[in-house]
Amino acid sequence: MVSYEIIGVSVLWIFLYGYLIVASIDFGAGFFAFYAKVTKQDHVVNQLIARYLSPVWEVTNVFFVFFFVGIVGFFPETAYYYGTALLVPGSIAIILLAIRGSFYAFENYGSKQSTVYTFLYGATGLLIPASLSVALTLSEGGFIKETNGTVSLQYLELFTSPLSWSIVALAIVSVLFISAAFLSFYAARAKDYPALKLVRNFALFWSTPAIIAAMTTLIFLSQHNERHYESMLDLWWMFGLSVGFFMIAIWLLYRGKLYGIAFVSIMLQYLFAFFGYGIGHYPYLLDPYISIHESATHESMGIALVIAFIGGLLLLVPSLILLMRLFLFNADYVKGKK
Amino acid sequence: MELDTVLMSRLLTAMTLGFHIIFATLGVGVPLMISIAELIGIKKKDPYYRLLARRWTRGFVISVAVGVVTGTAIGLQLSLVWPNFMQVAGNVISLPLFMEVFAFFFEAIFLGIYLYTWDRFKNQYIHWLFSLPIIIGGGFSAVFITTVNAFMNTPDGFTVENGTFAAVNPITAMLNPATPTKVFHVLSSAYLTCAAILAAITAFMILKKKTTAYYKKALKLTLTLTFIFAVITAIAGDSSAKFLAAHQPEKLAAAEWHFETEEGADLLLFGWLNDAHEAIGEIRIPKFLSFLAHGDFNAEVAGLEETPDEYWPPLWVHYMFDLMVTIGFFLPAVALLYLILSKLKKRDEHNKGMLSLIVLSGPLAMLAIEFGWIYAEEGRQPWIIRGYMTVEEAATSSPHIGLMFFLFLALYVVLGTLCIVTLRKVFRDNPAEEELEKLYPSVEKGDKS
């Protein structure tokens, strides 16, 4: 029998992974829309981006809400440590998210094209992943101190740590890479060849920084948290698979075919890397203060949450399939005929 | 220093919630109005009502966006600003918070579908059906979050062992004594407020331009709904008061400046207190407090003297309560007046005075929501979890909270302004008359699109 806290943390990690993918597509698309506007190519891609994003941005946001509500639910201690330490970076992330979400709506539904909105939309697309990635850095330990019952964040250490900067870099380039690969797939389905050419070039371009950033992060992690690094080495095969899928994706993108499979490969690349990283993190949620087993909520609550989760999935999965069939996999809609 | 962080934490939370609740209320109520209008439109084959549904939806998506981002803010702030509260209470109340997320999910998915499929189905009922999950999703997010707030007022579903919560029963915690009346009152007041606001906008348009069939139908529909939901809200408010009398007597006593326990207690409206805690200049309705509290004019109502001084809620909540109740009587009165006038053949129900009163109802209804919440939250002071944890114990220890307050203040000012600017632009650039012609060129022949 698997314990409920393991189920809980797995579910949360899966959702965080889901957020990583859907949010990357969204964030990166914002940046590309801005870039295209500045370089006067917006007529080529922005229609494509708008058609995908309009119906789904709110759903993306809920993935994130799910994660932070879930983690406090399953592991209330996280509210105490992370809540106190993250007041400033967390508030900044909230503000950026708020600007992004609402300005998107103002521009799109408000039928007003404004460069300021597009700029903010593009800039926040890169700043949000950077600020959210701070939470991952903190989880490695060494940045949060508890003295005499007060928790505080060591800002100096955080800002001078090569690990934290490499994680920020990894987050940003991954966003651009994942997003460009998805847009290539979407453009190919829409048979929008000028747009495809542009976004495919983006995808190929950002693949190199993505893999370099991943390697750098690994090196700095080995210096910062030896234990985590060692457990990740034990999972070497997961990272091997990750690199393998990366190669497949690049090759397909380069050859310019099977964009769907290329994107799925990238999803698998991140899946294996993300889970290799996560499993290596076990048993700590915050090294060394919060470990999964000690900080879990009461059993009755844990079980109630798991049941609620299953019930929720039964409701959501059919709805999500409907959404995707209507918008993502409906050829006429994608092509802009509906 | 210590006190400052607590004060700033409270201000930050109050500001975020006070702002979110405006959009949350719209998020709960407006989908119901849209759905009713669309259904009437399809049933009666009346393009006016379908246009109404379309135009309301267009405004709605903009307010939803602000609702979503401010909701995300308050959701995170609960952990960021009240870490000790979430650490303790999280063990007992995370179930409804978690289920709330699924309600959002459900709402968000179908909102996306509803928005982009107006003309996609031959059978118009299919599109209408997509409005139901939006109503349910919005309604249930309100239900779930309200159970959390109810828990803070009448905590239940756990025992205390060695200073921590044990033997947790999440379902009992959700269905604590405050839940039924609170949920009922929150939902009904949200529907009331949205109907009143839509009526106010319509009346405003008539005042500014002229009466057209489109606006007349809209006004009649929204005011009928206002009246119905106002009556239901009054009933719900009355049951909330009876709940307070039974489970949280100090909150009701503070709202009524009722210091001494007595039978046949009077209801006080407005006025002010002198140094000896005596009300001056108040309107006194004999024995009505007993009736409000227990449904019996001679029943005994517990006074504040039964609560130790240090646990008294602030006495100014009296004004919040009175303002809410006054608005609660004003709204159905206005709606009823309109409905009576429209039945009388001789009278023009679209005269300036009537329309101005209706315009006033919209903002007043939203103010009643704010007053009601301030009353409910301040009336719980000094507790964050009544009887177990005070607000002071729950707040963050981070010294940066003051700065965050001003950051968020700036954010809400920008969001609020841009939201209004955008909404005005959407409707000005696209007047109803033109849109009617464009979408339904054959208005008299019925609606075929």
Ligand code: HDD
């Ligand atoms: C349009 C809004 C509106 C209107 C017209 C009224 N209320 Fe209200 N009231 C609310 C909106 C509201 C609210 C915002 O929904 C509150 C805040 C917290 C809650 O549970 O509901 C509330 C709280 C609230 C409470 C406190 C409940 C608690 O803390 O547990 C009481 C006793 C009443 N109301 C009673 C009334 C009465 C007797 C009314 C007379 C008609 C009335 N309300 C009209």
Ligand code: HEM
């Ligand atoms: C959405 C409707 C709500 C509104 C408008 C609202 C309003 C307020 C206001 C005005 C305050 C400030 C009180 C003060 O000055 O101290 C406050 C405090 C607070 N509310 Fe609520 N509240 C709402 C619902 C909730 C819910 C559902 C929760 C719980 C999850 C909650 C949690 C808190 C907390 C933690 C505080 C700070 C402590 C306190 O001052 O009581 N509120 N709220």
Ligand code: HEM
């Ligand atoms: C402490 C109190 C509250 C918290 C933590 C909270 C949390 C949230 C969150 C996280 C969202 C965004 C969800 C998304 O991403 O789609 C949201 C939106 C929403 N909230 Fe709140 N909320 C609170 C109070 C309330 C209250 C009291 C109501 C109802 C009376 C309410 C009703 C809604 C609705 C209907 C939405 C959907 C957005 C919309 O349609 O405008 N919330 N809330």
